[in-house]
Amino acid sequence: MNPALKKEIERRRTFAIISHPDAGKTTLTEKFLLYGGAINQAGSVKGKKSDRHAVSDWMEIEKQRGISVTSSVMQFNYEGFCINILDTPGHQDFSEDTYRTLMAADSAVMVIDASKGVENQTRKLFKVCVMRGIPIFTFINKMDRESRNPFDLLEQIEQELGIKTYPVNWPIGSGKEFKGVYDRDKKAIISFTANGGHREVEAREVDLNDENLSSIIGEENYRNIVDDIELLDGASEEFDIEAVQKGVLSPVFFGSALTNFGVEPFLENFLQMTPSPLARESSEGIIDPFDENFSAFVFKIQANMNKAHRDRIAFMRICSGKFERESEVYHVQGNKKMKLSQPQQLMAQEREIIDEAYAGDIIGVFDPGIFSIGDTITVPGKKFKYSGIPTFAPEHFARVSCTDTFKRKQFLKGINQIVQEGAIQIFTEPYTGYEEVIVGVVGMLQFEVLEHRLKNEYNVDIRRETLSYEHIRWIENPYDFDLKALTITSDTKLVQDFHDNYLLLFTSEWNIRWALERNEGLELSEFGRS
Numbered sequence: 001m002n003p004a005l006k007k008e009i010e011r012r013r014t015f016a017i018i019s020h021p022d023a024g025k026t027t028l029t030e031k032f033l034l035y036g037g038a039i040n041q042a043g044s045v046k047g048k049k050s051d052r053h054a055v056s057d058w059m060e061i062e063k064q065r066g067i068s069v070t071s072s073v074m075q076f077n078y079e080g081f082c083i084n085i086l087d088t089p090g091h092q093d094f095s096e097d098t099y100r101t102l103m104a105a106d107s108a109v110m111v112i113d114a115s116k117g118v119e120n121q122t123r124k125l126f127k128v129c130v131m132r133g134i135p136i137f138t139f140i141n142k143m144d145r146e147s148r149n150p151f152d153l154l155e156q157i158e159q160e161l162g163i164k165t166y167p168v169n170w171p172i173g174s175g176k177e178f179k180g181v182y183d184r185d186k187k188a189i190i191s192f193t194a195n196g197g198h199r200e201v202e203a204r205e206v207d208l209n210d211e212n213l214s215s216i217i218g219e220e221n222y223r224n225i226v227d228d229i230e231l232l233d234g235a236s237e238e239f240d241i242e243a244v245q246k247g248v249l250s251p252v253f254f255g256s257a258l259t260n261f262g263v264e265p266f267l268e269n270f271l272q273m274t275p276s277p278l279a280r281e282s283s284e285g286i287i288d289p290f291d292e293n294f295s296a297f298v299f300k301i302q303a304n305m306n307k308a309h310r311d312r313i314a315f316m317r318i319c320s321g322k323f324e325r326e327s328e329v330y331h332v333q334g335n336k337k338m339k340l341s342q343p344q345q346l347m348a349q350e351r352e353i354i355d356e357a358y359a360g361d362i363i364g365v366f367d368p369g370i371f372s373i374g375d376t377i378t379v380p381g382k383k384f385k386y387s388g389i390p391t392f393a394p395e396h397f398a399r400v401s402c403t404d405t406f407k408r409k410q411f412l413k414g415i416n417q418i419v420q421e422g423a424i425q426i427f428t429e430p431y432t433g434y435e436e437v438i439v440g441v442v443g444m445l446q447f448e449v450l451e452h453r454l455k456n457e458y459n460v461d462i463r464r465e466t467l468s469y470e471h472i473r474w475i476e477n478p479y480d481f482d483l484k485a486l487t488i489t490s491d492t493k494l495v496q497d498f499h500d501n502y503l504l505l506f507t508s509e510w511n512i513r514w515a516l517e518r519n520e521g522l523e524l525s526e527f528g529r530s
């Protein structure tokens with residue numbers, strides 16, 4: 001194997017940061033970028049609250065047009081590693097793209113607010129990580145504020161998320177009483193000194209046997225940490241790197257992103273434990289990332305930057321080999337040789353055209369409308385396909401029709417186009433004769449995007465009636481049942497998706513259990529296949 005290629009791929013780390021809004025994802029990302037020298041000033045990422053998406057949400061034009069700003073990627077170098085951070089937007093920007101981004105990552109960092117514990121959006125994103133079996137690292141943030149008991153936090157992660165935990169360090173107090181962490185590997189205390197107003201704190205390493213320790217952290221804290229360590233060493237899981245890499249054991253770190261406490265040790269440990277680009281399954285078996293032949297798959301499409309041309313940017317994750325700008329590639333689904341046009345990457349703040357990229361990297365290419373989510377790009381002569389990207393369960397539903405029935409053709413054309421780009425999902429009602437479509441979205445903003453785009457690009461006004469369904473399940477074995485005669489509650493609806501799969505829409509979890517109990521053998525899934 002070409003040693004230069006091997007070296008480049010080996011040093012890549014591609015991961016997503018997941019969290020519930022406000023847990024500190026942006027602050028932590030910013031600190032990472034600072035370490036990497038990719039930005040040189042705190043606040044460059046977050047800026048003021050009014051424009052807090054300064055670096056990551058780079059498609060400002062799109063934002064002004066009211067279209068959801070989707071996940072972005074940032075690349076930087078740190079201690080010989082080439083790091084790709086995939087950002088997963090939260091708040092109202094939350095969409096299917098957020099989930100799809102996780103398909104391009106080799107591991108995930110889960111940021112948890114120490115005073116809140118596991119929150120809703122973390123749960124959802126976590127499920128996707130588990131489905132992929134990627135390693136998950138936990139950063140318990142905001143220890144400089146009053147936090148929940150750390151043992152309770154770990155228990156909650158284990159119980160609610162179903163993953164074992166291994167605390168790599170352990171906090172000493174929290175809030176005003178936060179004194180630092182105990183590093184279990186070094187068997188040393190890293191002390192934290194609150195510095196009234198200065199945001200960055202200095203961390204100092206003190207040996208557990210240092211005679212001054214109790215005066216540094218306080219007599220009571222000293223006794224507590226000695227007890228805690230004994231408890232941890234006796235009761236917690238053993239560290240097992242294989243379990244970490246399989247995604248069943250999560251190394252946990254306590255710290256405070258804002259004061260930059262515990263961030264560097266976290267980054268260093270994380271980079272050692274997290275894998276270089278992973279092999280991926282394809283229709284012709286597992287593809288090794290070190291294979292010299294370039295291959296990639298499309299995990300996201302950013303639509304219609306220019307209204308007149310309907311142009312798009314397709315984001316692809318390189319899975320093997322090296323990408324070279326001038327080389328010919330092969331688009332498997334389109335059965336076509338081509339050159340990828342205007343390949344670009346985001347390096348911290350700058351979006352730049354690139355000449356080469358390696359397995360693990362994410363590139364965006366100009367798409368004249370030929371790529372779909374999940375498509376495979378290889379070198380001429382190779383025709384394998386990477387396993388598709390699952391369809392994620394929407395959580396908001398509305399019945400949508402066009403106000404002017406003479407425009408139904410444009411309406412269908414527009415809506416189908418938007419479905420192909422993966423921004424929304426549509427469903428029809430079999431056996432009813434209804435012609436309206438049911439639109440399902442992961443984040444509410446997508447409804448506005450749909451309305452805006454149909455009006456602006458297809459000149460169609462729509463009527464939207466919100467439906468009260470909250471859960472959707474794909475029927476895995478529809479042909480084992482007479483679907484017209486399923487025993488379901490009156491407020492459960494049978495629908496078909498874009499690929500003619502059968503699904504059920506439910507208004508509550510209770511109704512899901514009811515359907516499963518009353519229809520023996522019925523198999524329901526939260527993820528659909530395209």
Ligand code: G4P
Nearest residue numbers: 019020021022023024025026027141142145256257258259
């Ligand atoms: P997000 O991307 O996960 O949504 O969270 P973000 O980093 O934007 O952080 C949310 C809020 O939490 C911010 O405060 C941020 O300063 C604060 N924060 C992040 N990490 C820590 C930490 O370790 N300790 C403390 N005490 N606070 C932290 P904000 O008031 O919403 O914004 P700003 O006015 O500080 O910009």
